[in-house]
Amino acid sequence: MNIVFLGTSAGVPTKTRNVTGIAVREERGSGWYLVDCGEGTQHQILHTNLSINALQAIFITHIHGDHCYGLPGILASAAMNGRKAPLKIMAPSGVKEWVEATQQHTQLYLPYDIEFVCTDDLPSVEFRKVRVETVALSHRVPSYAYRFTEKDINPRLDVEKLEQHNIPRGPHWGQLQKRQDVELNGKLIHCEDYLLYDQNPQKIIVAGDNDQPELLAQISHGASVLIHEATYTKDLVEKSGNNYGHSYAELVATFAEQANIPNLVLTHFSPRYQANPNLSPSIADIYQEAKAHYSGNLFLANDLDEYQLNKSNVLKKL
Amino acid sequence: MNIVFLGTSAGVPTKTRNVTGIAVREERGSGWYLVDCGEGTQHQILHTNLSINALQAIFITHIHGDHCYGLPGILASAAMNGRKAPLKIMAPSGVKEWVEATQQHTQLYLPYDIEFVCTDDLPSVEFRKVRVETVALSHRVPSYAYRFTEKDINPRLDVEKLEQHNIPRGPHWGQLQKRQDVELNGKLIHCEDYLLYDQNPQKIIVAGDNDQPELLAQISHGASVLIHEATYTKDLVEKSGNNYGHSYAELVATFAEQANIPNLVLTHFSPRYQANPNLSPSIADIYQEAKAHYSGNLFLANDLDEYQLNKSNVLKKL
Structure with a gap:
């Protein structure tokens, strides 16, 4: 899977960072999923090769405007x-009502169906190439993480087993590999009995705003990538005495280290952290704080960054 | 007054043009007014020296999303x-309801008051430095134009009249000029009797989507600038047989010529018109069509263009 960051700022846009939007792309083809849709997400998409028509579904992590005002x-x-x-929108309570009010009051006519799935029920939703599970986080309003698990849609044939069972080579092997059952000499052969699936499907977690990363412990087993907010550094939270429901870099890094997640991408930075590392506070402070508590592959996302997760579960910035 | 174009595309944003937003600035100081607020208007503001805190009021021309989805x-x-x-929002029916639904469903708490004025009643609204009048246009939904008339907040003293009336020079002349009544030798002198106001205040018309420019005839008397959509060229409307409630260049240019408006700025171009004049159709086609029917000062707006109207009512691009 690939990941494209469409916005990496917390609360308000800046000149160089839009509010939150994250695209998760299927490995092959043009299909993709959008997690959060802050205002201006469609503008950012214009600067990528993502197609709105190939958008499979939208996932909203929570109701705050910087995560959903780009929806209309x-x-x-x-x-x-x-x-x-049709377009599936998985979102907590309030989003469906708001989109429907928008359609009503602004005369927005959509020539396609929207299928809302309420995230508050912690659903698991199947798409053709991915399965998406939901887990509840801790924020000022109900907030959620989505785990994308790649489905193996091209399983290998179990040749050894086929030969053991005396099923001779022929066009029916091709049918079995295409996940079709076949009849041979009057006997039905079930494809699923002779297909080998990838035992380590790629798993990417995209978390919403959250001040308790440990809530992701269970869903992190076998995850290759965690994308999580690091709105602040620790000193700033301690100084203000309020985390506003957000994480600081050390908190996320420590969790990712303990959970053995090999790739960590931090995002959703407070606009007070400046790009210039010679100014204070700067984005570099967030990186250094996280690096001190995490030995894996660490990234701080920038707008329009694209990352590829390879078969060895190593995340690379393209 | 000054004008800053924050978005000049019709319907959808492009890589170089955002959807509609137009800033009208007071001549002195930082006060300004926003006409229409398409998605991403706040992002465009970041690239200007406009301050959100100095925003005096928002005017919405009509309910279509490309003119109001930046409001939340x-x-x-x-x-x-x-x-x-407090912030005044003048808008047609539906906008108030939508903003209130947004506050309710997305937990948007605003620490300032919004005062809605319904444009459907064709109000005239007074601000400290401008008066704004409303006129109804013709579109698929109720659509309006707003005329900004500069108020003369620094009237001159009528020295001749003061001398005629034997009111001697002194500190009370300064008070009169500051629009304060004064008492002199037991007699009350009304400042308004001795102040000379500019007889030709600047008037700028900003029109919403509209396929009948002649509806602006009455309000155009004495107007210095007309900002109007020219979504299409004539050939494109004739070919499709549908104007979708919009004007083409010739239609607006012909009206501005007949109405003797000295400065015309066209905007809200269909994304099919390309920037490269060697491609077809191009933005240059819109310019040429308008130029053939208008002898005044013609501009086609680009995003972040700033225009200044000088005391001789000549509009100049800064």
Whole structure:
């Protein structure tokens, strides 16, 4: 899977960072999933090769505006772009009501169906190429993480077993590999009995705003990548005496280290952290704090960064 | 007055043009007014020297998303920016209901008051430095134009009249000029009797989507600038047989010529018109069509263009 960051700022946009939007792309083809849709997400998409028509579903982590105020615009633009395919939106309570109020009050007509799935029920949703599970986090409002697990849609044939069972080579092997059952000499052969699936599917966790990373412990087993907010550094939270429901770099890094997650991407930085490392506080402070508590592959996301997770579960910035 | 274009594309944003947003600035100081607020308007503001805290009021021309979907974000960012001053929003029916639904469903708390004025009643609203009048246009939904008339807040003293009336020079002349009544030798002197106001205040019309420019005829008397959409060229409307409630360049240019408006700025271009004049159709086609029917000072707006109207009513691009 690939990841494209469409916005990496907390609360308000800056000149160089938009508010939150994260694209998770299927490994092959143009299909992709959008996690959060802050205002201006559709504008950021124009600077990528993502197609709104190939968008499979939208996931909203929580109801705060910097994570969902881009929804009306992206839905309207998809309509003007000629989208006809239904669109699934997984979101906590409030989002469905807001989108419906938007349609009503702003005369927004959509020529495609929206299927809302309420995240508060912690659903697991199947798509053709991924399965997405939900876990509850801790924030000022209900907030959630989504775990994307790649489905192996091209399993290998178990040749050894086929030969053991005296099923001779022929066109039916091809059918079995395409996940079709076949009849041979009057006997039905079930494809699933002769297919070998990848035992280590890629798993990527995209978390919403959250001040208790340990809530991700269970869902982190076998995860290759954690994308998590690090809104602050520790000193700033201690100084203000309030974390506003957010994590600081050390907190996330320590969790990712203990959970043995090999790749960690931090995002959602408070606009007070400046790009210039010679100014204080700076984004570099967040990096250094996290690096001191995490020995894996660490990244701080920038807008329009694209990352690829390879078969060895190493995340690389493209 | 000054004008800053924050978005000049129709319907959807492009890589170089955002959806509609137009800032009208007071001549002195930092006060300004926003006409329309498409998604991403607050992002565009970051690239200007406009301050959200100095925003005096927002005017929405009509309910379509490309003219108002930036409202929730700009209101939220003003709150995070510490705004306490009330904000007036003049808008047609539906906008108030939508903003209130947004506050309710997305837990948007604003630490300042919003005062809604319904544009459907064609109000005239007074601000300290400008008066704004409303006129109804023709579009698929109720759409309006706003005329900004500069108030003369620094009238001159009528020295001749003061001398005629034997009111001698002294500190009370300064008070009169500051629009304070004074008592002199037991007699009350009303400042308004001795003040000379500018007889030709600057008037700028900012029109919403509209396929009948002649509806602006009455309000155009004495107007220095007309800002109007020219979504299409004539050939494109004739070819499709549908104007979707929009104007083409010739239509607006012909009206501005007949109405003797000295400065015309066209905006809100369909994304199909390309920047490269060697491609077809191009933005240059819109310019040429308008130029053929208008002898005044013609501009096609680009995002972040700033224009200044001087005392001779000549509009100049800064």
